[in-house]
Amino acid sequence: MILCIDRVLSDPMVTRLRSALETIEFRDGKETAGWHARTVKHNQQADGRDPGLAELKETIGDTLARHTLFQIAARPRRMKPVMFSRYQRGMQYGSHVDDAVMPSPQGPMRTDLSFTIFLTPPEEYDGGELVTDTTVGEQSYKLAAGSMILYPSSTLHRVAEVTRGERLAAVGWLQSQVRDPGQREILFDLDTARRRLFEEHGKTDTFDALSKSLANLQRMWAEV
Numbered sequence: 001m002i003l004c005i006d007r008v009l010s011d012p013m014v015t016r017l018r019s020a021l022e023t024i025e026f027r028d029g030k031e032t033a034g035w036h037a038r039t040v041k042h043n044q045q046a047d048g049r050d051p052g053l054a055e056l057k058e059t060i061g062d063t064l065a066r067h068t069l070f071q072i073a074a075r076p077r078r079m080k081p082v083m084f085s086r087y088q089r090g091m092q093y094g095s096h097v098d099d100a101v102m103p104s105p106q107g108p109m110r111t112d113l114s115f116t117i118f119l120t121p122p123e124e125y126d127g128g129e130l131v132t133d134t135t136v137g138e139q140s141y142k143l144a145a146g147s148m149i150l151y152p153s154s155t156l157h158r159v160a161e162v163t164r165g166e167r168l169a170a171v172g173w174l175q176s177q178v179r180d181p182g183q184r185e186i187l188f189d190l191d192t193a194r195r196r197l198f199e200e201h202g203k204t205d206t207f208d209a210l211s212k213s214l215a216n217l218q219r220m221w222a223e224v
Contacts, residue, residue: 001073001152001181001184001185001188002132002134002139002149002150002151002152002155003073003149003150003151004141004143004147004148004149004150005067005069005070005073005147005148005149005150006143006144006147007144007146007147008063008064008067008070008117008146008147008148009060009063009117009119009145009146010146011145011146013059013063013146014119014145014146017056017059017060017119017170018119018120018168020052020055020056021046021056021084021086021119021168023052024046024047024050024052024053024084025046025047025050026044026045026046026047026086027044027045027046027047028044028045029041029042029043029044029045029085029093031045032045032048032083034099036096037096039094040093040094040095040096040158041093041094041096042090042091042092042093042094043085043086043087043091043092043093043159044085044086044087044088044091045083045084045085045086046083046084046085046086048083053084056084057081057082060082060117060170060172061079061081061082064076064079070148070150072187072188072191072192073150073184073188074113074150074174074176074184075176075177075178075184075187075218075222076174076175076176076177077109077174077175077176077177077223077224078104078106078107078109078174078175079104079109079172079173079174079175080102080103080104080105080109080172080173080174081105081172082117082170082171082172083170083171083172084119084168084169084170084171085168085169085170085171086166086167086168087125087128087159087162087166087167088162088166089162089163089164089165089166090161090162090163091161091162092127092158092159092160092161092162093158093159094158095133095156095157095158096156096157096158097153097154097155097156097157098111098114098153098173099111100153102173104175109173109174109175110175110179111153111173111174111175112152112153112174112175112176112179112181113150113151113152113153113173113174113176114150114151114152114153114155114171114172114173115148115149115150115151115171115172115173115174116130116141116148116149116169116170116171117146117147117148117169117170117171117172118142118143118144118145118146118147118148118167118168118169119145119146119168119169119170120145120165120166120167120168120169121144121145122142122143122144122145124165124166125162125164125165125166125167126162126163126164126165127160127161127162127163127164127167128142128159128160128161128162128167129141129142129159129160130142130149130157130158130159131157131158131159131160132151132155132156132157133155133156133157134155140160152181153173177218177222177223177224178218178221178222178223179223180221183217183221186217187214187217187218187221190210190213190214190217191214193210194207194210194211194214197210
C-alpha cells in the first residue's frame with residue numbers, strides 16, 4: 001500500500017523547518033549511502049553531527065507520534081530519526097531499494113516502510129519527483145509542502161533530476177508492529193471503516209463488532 005497523507009506538517013511548521021535548515025551544513029549524500037547506492041546518489045544531506053538538527057528531528061517525530069492516519073497506516077514499532085535531504089539543480093537519486101536493516105535508537109530495525117515529507121512547495125522547483133516502480137509501471141509523486149508519501153521499503157524507487165530550484169525533504173524509515181504488508185492494509189481498512197462508522201452513528205453494536213475483530217487481528221499479527 002502506498003499512501004499519500006496531506007499536510008502532515010502545518011504551514012508554519014514547514015516555514016520554521018526550512019528557516020532552521022538554512023543554518024545547517026549539508027554534506028554529500030554519498031556519505032550515508034550503501035556501496036551500490038553511492039553510484040546513483042547525487043544529493044546533499046544535513047550534517048547529522050550538527051547539534052541544531054536534534055530539535056528538528058524531534059519536532060517531526062513528535063508530530064508523527066500524534067498523527068492518527070500515519071499511526072494506523074504504519075503501526076510503528078521502531079523508527080529511525082528523519083534525515084533531511086536537499087536536491088539542487090542537476091541533482092538526482094537513481095533507482096535503488098532501501099537497506100533491509102538500519103540502526104535506530106532502539107537498536108537494529110527491519111525497514112518495513114519508508115516515507116518522504118516534502119518541505120518545498122512544488123511550484124518552487126521543476127523535476128524532483130519521487131518515482132516508484134510498481135507492477136503497473138512507474139508512478140510519480142510531487143506533493144505539497146508538509147505532505148507525506150508512505151510506501152513499502154521493498155519498493156524500487158528514485159528521485160528525478162531537479163532542473164530548476166531546490167527540493168528539500170525529510171525522509172525516514174520504520175519497523176512496523178505488523179510485518180506483512182497485506183495484513184497492515186487489512187488493519188488499516190478495518191480501522192478506517194470503524195472510525196467513519198463512529199463519526200456517523202456513534203458507538204453501536206456494529207462498531208463494537210468491528211473493534212473486536214480489529215483488536216483480535218492485531219493481537220494475532222503484532223510483533224511487539
